[in-house]
Amino acid sequence: MNLIPLYILFSRLPRRIEVQKGTFRCPHCESMQSCTGYKVMRNKNLEGEFIECHACQGKQKGEDFKYNPATQVFDPVMWDCPYCKALNPNNTFRCRTCHKSLV
Numbered sequence: 553m554n555l556i557p558l559y560i561l562f563s564r565l566p567r568r569i570e571v572q573k574g575t576f577r578c579p580h581c582e583s584m585q586s587c588t589g590y591k592v593m594r595n596k597n598l599e600g601e602f603i604e605c606h607a608c609q610g611k612q613k614g615e616d617f618k619y620n621p622a623t624q625v626f627d628p629v630m631w632d633c634p635y636c637k638a639l640n641p642n643n644t645f646r647c648r649t650c651h652k653s654l655v
């Protein structure tokens with residue numbers, strides 16, 4: 553008999569672990585919604601993070617948001633434009649103010 557123990561099989565599957573509940577501005581709902589932040593783990597390695605909207609069940613990339621414990625809001629991560637210094641959301645590549653593209 554050469555069976556692989558079940559727990560080894562299961563430990564290789566990615567698992568999602570609840571990290572934080574909060575609110576965020578959902579790009580699908582276009583309004584503030586309650587949401588949960590998750591980590592995806594495979595074995596002991598972090599595979600990624602995402603935020604799931606409670607209203608539309610849509611998933612957003614965790615790196616585009618940063619949890620603020622004071623307000624319990626996942627604030628969008630912003631980048632500042634190298635040309636005009638305006639702040640832009642992390643999921644855009646073109647400056648909203650001067651319309652220059654990063655890529």
Ligand SMILES: [Zn+2]
Nearest residue numbers: 578581605608
């Ligand atoms: Zn939503």
Ligand SMILES: [Zn+2]
Nearest residue numbers: 633636647650
């Ligand atoms: Zn700009």
